[in-house]
Amino acid sequence: MPHGRCVIYSFAGDEQEMIDKAKAGVLPLMQAQPGYLAYGVIVQEGKIVSMSAWASQAEAEAADKVAARWAKDNIDATPLERYIGEYAWLDIGQQ
Numbered sequence: 079m080p081h082g083r084c085v086i087y088s089f090a091g092d093e094q095e096m097i098d099k100a101k102a103g104v105l106p107l108m109q110a111q112p113g114y115l116a117y118g119v120i121v122q123e124g125k126i127v128s129m130s131a132w133a134s135q136a137e138a139e140a141a142d143k144v145a146a147r148w149a150k151d152n153i154d155a156t157p158l159e160r161y162i163g164e165y166a167w168l169d170i171g172q173q
Contacts, residue, residue: 080115080131081138083162085145087126087155096121096153100128104148111144113137116170126155131168138162 089096100119108117113133120127128145132138142162149155 080165080168081135082165083130083138083142085128086159087157089155093121103152107144111141
């Protein structure tokens with residue numbers, strides 16, 4: 079079963095700017111990581127929810143380090159909660 083990574087950040091600033099930065103900056107980094115399956119971001123009410131799916135726990139943990147480093151260097155956001163674990167179920171569907 080795939081593993082997931084979810085981090086919730088708080089931020090102050092423009093939502094669209096955060097969306098654009100994440101898509102342009104961290105998405106290519108995640109796609110380049112071994113075991114990548116999916117990545118998405120929700121931005122709402124001063125929070126960023128970063129979610130991804132990975133083929134294994136080790137790959138999810140490695141990607142978490144890459145994403146955390148990117149966030150620290152590129153956005154003004156504070157991590158509030160972090161989750162990494164096996165999905166109970168996951169449907170990626172057709173894209």
